[in-house]
Amino acid sequence: MSNSRIGAIIPVKTFSRAKTRLGMSPEKTEQICQLMLESVLKTISNSDVISKTILVSKDETALNIGKKFGAVEIYDESEQGVNSAVLLADNYFTDEGFEGTIVFPQDIPLITPDDIRSLYEMKTSDRCVLVVPSRKFDGTNALFRMPPKAMETHYDEDSYKIHLDTAEKRNTSSALVLIRRIMLDIDDQSDLRFILSLSENDVTTNLKKILDC
Numbered sequence: 001m002s003n004s005r006i007g008a009i010i011p012v013k014t015f016s017r018a019k020t021r022l023g024m025s026p027e028k029t030e031q032i033c034q035l036m037l038e039s040v041l042k043t044i045s046n047s048d049v050i051s052k053t054i055l056v057s058k059d060e061t062a063l064n065i066g067k068k069f070g071a072v073e074i075y076d077e078s079e080q081g082v083n084s085a086v087l088l089a090d091n092y093f094t095d096e097g098f099e100g101t102i103v104f105p106q107d108i109p110l111i112t113p114d115d116i117r118s119l120y121e122m123k124t125s126d127r128c129v130l131v132v133p134s135r136k137f138d139g140t141n142a143l144f145r146m147p148p149k150a151m152e153t154h155y156d157e158d159s160y161k162i163h164l165d166t167a168e169k170r171n172t173s174s175a176l177v178l179i180r181r182i183m184l185d186i187d188d189q190s191d192l193r194f195i196l197s198l199s200e201n202d203v204t205t206n207l208k209k210i211l212d213c
Contacts, residue, residue, distance in 0.1 A: 004099035006120065007092075007148070008050045010071070011085035012037060012057035012106050019107070021188040030061075031210045036186060037062060039109035039203055041069040047113040049120045050102070054092060056085040062106075082155035093148045099126070100146030103153065108141055109203045110181040110195065119144055122177050129167035129174040133160040135183045135194070142182050 012018075015030040022029055044050050055066035056074045063073045074088050086103055093101050102119065104111070119142060122130055129150055132142035140159045145151060151170045154162040160176065167174035186192050196204055 004146075005051045005097070006049050007089070007096075007098045007101045008044045008047075008053040009086055009089040009093075009101055009103045010037075010040065010044075010053065010055045010066075010106055011076075011082045011089075011103070012055060012059060012062040014057070014059040014079065015061060016059075019187070022186075022192065023189060028210055028213070032186070032207065033106065034061065034065065035203070035206050035210065036109040037065050037106040038068075040104060040106055040111060041065065041071060043111050043113055044104065044116070045069045047116040049113075049116050051098070052093075052096075054089040056088055083153045086153045086155075090148050098148055100144065101148045103140075103143040103145075105141060105185060107185045107187060108182055109186065110184050110198075110201070112181060115179050115181050118179055119177060119182070122175060124173050124175070127172050129163065129172050130177050131160045131163045131167075131174070132177050132179050132182045134185050134187075135191070139185070141185055142177075142179070 015033040016026060018033055019029050044053050053071040054074055055071040056076050057063055058076045058079050066073055076085050119130060123146060126146060127150060128146050130144035131140055134141045140163055143163060150172050151166045154166060164174050184195055186195060
């Protein structure tokens with residue numbers, strides 16, 4: 001078990017507005033979003049590092065999925081973006097006295113509890129930031145911050161670089177961490193093809209079922 005109380009933050013964009021780059025029907029896009037979110041939440045709920053999970057969204061389906069896994073729900077009425085959503089959860093975890101948080105996107109369905117443990121064990125001090133980039137090195141697929149407000153988030157193009165730079169400016173130790181399954185997100189057709197090319201597992205099997213419908 002983790003010696004510190006670590007919270008997980010999952011910002012979820014309304015499914016009907018998400019993943020437009022997949023270029024699929026709204027029905028299939030929503031099914032894929034639901035599948036990915038369930039997979040991520042299941043992994044986090046089985047992690048010995050995470051004490052509590054917060055799901056920030058205004059999508060009722062997403063919030064209901066969160067309930068199945070015991071996530072705390074924050075209804076994000078304004079849906080002004082990932083940084084705004086994370087800040088809502090930051091305030092909660094800070095008020096509750098958590099030592100650190102990890103921000104996970106909903107679209108990294110291959111993540112395992114061992115991956116979360118590996119990330120946590122990379123922390124170098126009680127004030128640090130760890131960044132796991134995407135496979136294409138164009139985003140942040142996991143952001144560990146200790147304490148929760150060690151730095152503000154900057155989810156945007158090349159966010160992993162901005163997160164590392166910001167941590168340095170805040171006099172916080174930081175590191176880029178490469179954990180393969182966390183780096184595998186599904187954002188467009190090339191990502192989908194890449195994940196489907198990997199060895200068969202529950203996620204790839206269920207993705208194929210959705211695509212074959």
